Amino acid sequence: MxxxxxxxxLNDKYxxxxxxxELLEEAFTHSSYANEHPEGARDYEKLEFLGDAVLExxxxxxxxxHFPNLNEGELTRMRSNxxxxxxxxxxxxxxxFQNEINLGKGEEKAGARHRKTLLEDVFEAFNGALFLDQGxxxxxxxxxxxxxxxxxxxxxxxxxxxxxxxxELLQKDGPVDIEYVTVSESQLPSHFxxxxxxxxxxxxxxxxxxxxxxxxxxxxxxLAELE
Amino acid sequence: MxxxxxxxxLNDKYxxxxxxxELLEEAFTHSSYANEHPEGARDYEKLEFLGDAVLExxxxxxxxxHFPNLNEGELTRMRSNxxxxxxxxxxxxxxxFQNEINLGKGEEKAGARHRKTLLEDVFEAFNGALFLDQGxxxxxxxxxxxxxxxxxxxxxxxxxxxxxxxxELLQKDGPVDIEYVTVSESQLPSHFxxxxxxxxxxxxxxxxxxxxxxxxxxxxxxLAELE
Numbered sequence: 001m002x003x004x005x006x007x008x009x010l011n012d013k014y015x016x017x018x019x020x021x022e023l024l025e026e027a028f029t030h031s032s033y034a035n036e037h038p039e040g041a042r043d044y045e046k047l048e049f050l051g052d053a054v055l056e057x058x059x060x061x062x063x064x065x066h067f068p069n070l071n072e073g074e075l076t077r078m079r080s081n082x083x084x085x086x087x088x089x090x091x092x093x094x095x096x097f098q099n100e101i102n103l104g105k106g107e108e109k110a111g112a113r114h115r116k117t118l119l120e121d122v123f124e125a126f127n128g129a130l131f132l133d134q135g136x137x138x139x140x141x142x143x144x145x146x147x148x149x150x151x152x153x154x155x156x157x158x159x160x161x162x163x164x165x166x167x168e169l170l171q172k173d174g175p176v177d178i179e180y181v182t183v184s185e186s187q188l189p190s191h192f193x194x195x196x197x198x199x200x201x202x203x204x205x206x207x208x209x210x211x212x213x214x215x216x217x218x219x220x221x222x223l224a225e226l227e
Numbered sequence: 228m229x230x231x232x233x234x235x236x237l238n239d240k241y242x243x244x245x246x247x248x249e250l251l252e253e254a255f256t257h258s259s260y261a262n263e264h265p266e267g268a269r270d271y272e273k274l275e276f277l278g279d280a281v282l283e284x285x286x287x288x289x290x291x292x293h294f295p296n297l298n299e300g301e302l303t304r305m306r307s308n309x310x311x312x313x314x315x316x317x318x319x320x321x322x323x324f325q326n327e328i329n330l331g332k333g334e335e336k337a338g339a340r341h342r343k344t345l346l347e348d349v350f351e352a353f354n355g356a357l358f359l360d361q362g363x364x365x366x367x368x369x370x371x372x373x374x375x376x377x378x379x380x381x382x383x384x385x386x387x388x389x390x391x392x393x394x395e396l397l398q399k400d401g402p403v404d405i406e407y408v409t410v411s412e413s414q415l416p417s418h419f420x421x422x423x424x425x426x427x428x429x430x431x432x433x434x435x436x437x438x439x440x441x442x443x444x445x446x447x448x449x450l451a452e453l454e
Contacts, residue, residue, distance in 0.1 A: 045299035053287035060280035072272035
């Protein structure tokens with residue numbers, strides 16, 4: 001059962017209050033739990049089916065309106081980076097979904113609660129439930145506090161490789177020593193901080209949900225100064 | 228340019244009146260035309276990007292609500308039959324889109340106006356434009372007059388193979404001669420009528436947008452009588 005603390009935190013953090021709490025419960029119920037409780041528990045798979053399409057449209061709409069200068073190919077690539085990455089699992093953790101999942105005993109033992117694909121599914125199912133309960137506007141409101149800020153930060157934009165660009169710029173007059181040093185690293189939610197050292201001196205910092213993203217950001221920051 | 232007759236027919240047939248006619252124009256402009264008119268024509272590709280997601284959600288939502296007894300796998304298969312078939316091109320033709328497409332001269336000569344993939348793209352772009360102009364409710368209203376009736380008729384439901392079921396039922400006591408005869412066939416929009424002959428006698432009829440669908444329907448009709 002979804003905890004009272006979680007219901008309160010959804011309200012406090014995201015201003016979300018479900019009218020139909022059964023939908024919320026369903027979004028957090030894995031099939032292994034439903035199989036052990038045949039008297040009524042419904043698993044999240046149908047909500048995931050719907051939530052997948054809800055996220056696809058919400059994100060497409062956001063990209064279409066906020067990146068008017070990108071062409072169709074660039075928009076499609078960014079959308080696919082967002083919906084096909086493991087990113088959704090990190091949002092699920094950030095939103096506190098992980099502890100609320102109803103799992104069967106076997107799957108619990110097998111560590112399913114920490115499985116990225118399962119966390120992604122739950123994130124989709126939650127958005128499907130929110131869409132049914134309160135419509136697209138509320139889904140977009142929720143995404144404005146979770147997914148969209150990372151889009152704005154360029155986390156899913158692979159159209160430019162800042163590390164390569166920086167390297168080319170720095171080394172055009174001869175060899176330069178470039179090193180990315182991870183100075184902080186945490187999980188759940190995963191967060192990395194790296195420093196960019198040029199010839200042994202700290203040039204810039206970067207943060208991100210994985211090492212690659214943090215390094216790209218450090219390179220981007222350095223380029224902003226140099227270009 | 229989109230014709231006045233078409234704008235009138237959208238209003239008469241579907242009760243659709245665009246606030247922003249530039250969006251409608253964009254939805255019908257192929258890149259080959261835009262390339263020949265660099266002074267301002269925008270091609271439909273970005274609207275197609277958006278329309279793809281609009282249709283995915285509209286259809287997912289419809290399936291979720293109208294087929295409560297299907298499981299997630301069946302819903303997913305049906306959704307994919309609808310959005311991945313050439314069906315959209317036939318809807319485009321039925322809605323009179325074909326004559327309105329702005330094409331470059333070379334593509335016109337090459338017969339692009341009759342290319343199924345191009346017609347599908349235009350159908351997606353039109354729904355993207357309608358979504359931007361008037362929101363999801365209007366898109367669903369439009370689909371209620373075009374796509375949803377065919378869903379209700381089972382055109383995209385491949386969960387049961389009626390031809391095989393009929394054959395097994397008829398031949399359980401020995402060989403029976405089963406033949407499907409196409410009695411009418413038209414293109415643009417494509418429409419097939421077949422008769423099912425059992426031991427040389429007409430047993431049932433079926434209609435559909437292709438031969439396979441028409442045969443399935445004939446078998447389904449025969450089964451309804453026999454079972």
